[in-house]
Amino acid sequence: QSVLTQPPSASGTPGQRVTISCSGSSSNIGSNYVYWYQHFPGTAPKLLIHRNNQRPSGVPDRFSGSKSGTSASLAISGLRSEDEADYYCAAWDDSLSGWVFGGGTKLTVL
Amino acid sequence: EVQLVESGGGLVQPGGSLRLSCAASGFTFTTYAMSWVRQAPGKGLEWVSTISGSGGNTYYADSVKGRFTISRDSSKNTLYLQMNSLRAENTAVYYCAKHSSGAPSPPDYWGQGTLVTVSS
Numbered sequence: 001q002s003v004l005t006q007p008p009s010a011s012g013t014p015g016q017r018v019t020i021s022c023s024g025s026s027s028n029i030g031s032n033y034v035y036w037y038q039h040f041p042g043t044a045p046k047l048l049i050h051r052n053n054q055r056p057s058g059v060p061d062r063f064s065g066s067k068s069g070t071s072a073s074l075a076i077s078g079l080r081s082e083d084e085a086d087y088y089c090a091a092w093d094d095s096l097s098g099w100v101f102g103g104g105t106k107l108t109v110l
Numbered sequence: 111e112v113q114l115v116e117s118g119g120g121l122v123q124p125g126g127s128l129r130l131s132c133a134a135s136g137f138t139f140t141t142y143a144m145s146w147v148r149q150a151p152g153k154g155l156e157w158v159s160t161i162s163g164s165g166g167n168t169y170y171a172d173s174v175k176g177r178f179t180i181s182r183d184s185s186k187n188t189l190y191l192q193m194n195s196l197r198a199e200n201t202a203v204y205y206c207a208k209h210s211s212g213a214p215s216p217p218d219y220w221g222q223g224t225l226v227t228v229s230s
Contacts, residue, residue, distance in 0.1 A: 044205070058184065099147075
């Protein structure tokens with residue numbers, strides 16, 4: 001079982017807005033930044049959102065992140081077929097002195 | 111351009127050992143923490159271990175503590191993961207990742223991964 005909890009799947013049609021949730025605890029999300037990764041199977045994961053809601057250079061503004069208390073979410077607006085991938089949340093955990101990841105959410109574009 | 115190239119994966123019997131390598135280029139190697147993260151078949155990403163830029167601090171997931179050792183060689187710009195007493199549940203693609211700064215900073219660049227299969 002992953003320390004951070006994500007829904008295993010999400011879906012939407014092109015142009016729609018979808019959100020993916022990530023739930024943690026006071027030792028990880030509650031006291032540290034949340035990061036989101038996009039992963040296409042067989043390739044290198046890509047940092048999508050850093051410091052809760054910041055986009056690295058080159059990431060479209062269709063992707064946005066937010067955090068409240070011990071939960072966070074990733075929103076994707078104007079959904080495109082190329083967004084179909086696995087999405088992971090991550091945070092540093094002060095109690096474990098290590099990184100924790102969510103179980104991943106498989107996004108399907110219908 | 112940051113490049114991370116993993117090698118050393120393969121088939122190993124339960125109880126055996128394997129050493130993974132990650133050749134890094136395109137950045138000042140000693141400035142950044144580095145990590146190994148794995149993905150078992152059909153599963154999500156799982157953090158394995160992190161080492162500070164100087165190599166003086168190391169961190170391990172409980173599941174590998176005492177069996178895996180992370181290290182780095184600044185003269186070769188290479189990250190290593192020595193894996194001993196391997197178990198079937200250690201079968202996974204192992205990714206090397208560079209952090210944006212020290213250990214609590216996020217991994218911002220990842221390699222393509224190397225597959226480790228533990229089976230008799």
